[in-house]
Amino acid sequence: MSAPRVTLYTRPGCHLCDVAREVVERVCAELGEEYAEVLVDEDPELRERFTDEVPVTFVDGRQHDFWRVDEVRLRAALSS
Template identity: 55%
Template structure:
């Protein structure tokens, strides 16, 4: 995750607890972002009714630079390409 709170976060993963696909996606995002020095964060949608309505059937949903990148699964090569790595 981003070490500097003033640094813009490039990758966001919408997820919820108990979701095995979310756990897999978060692990891959963390790995790729560590390799590339990219900031990222996880958003738990379970406490937000609007996020649950929007993303509940697609989680995990990955955004890169504010645009939806993937859902359900993360392809590490595709993520690296989107990050310019």
């Protein structure tokens, strides 16, 4: 099985992360894609890199969005 195309970087207690997760879950389910969620606070490098940008979404290893996930853009990126 291949790695998930979408990675969602989050932190606990983050309202925007909860909203982003809902969008990512919905779009991935519709398109038959998997996603991985990574807690930035568990890794000092990630915590420093993303500090106040969470949630951050990557598609195919490239940064796609931060703070909010645009459902239309995410669907388009996964459809290409």
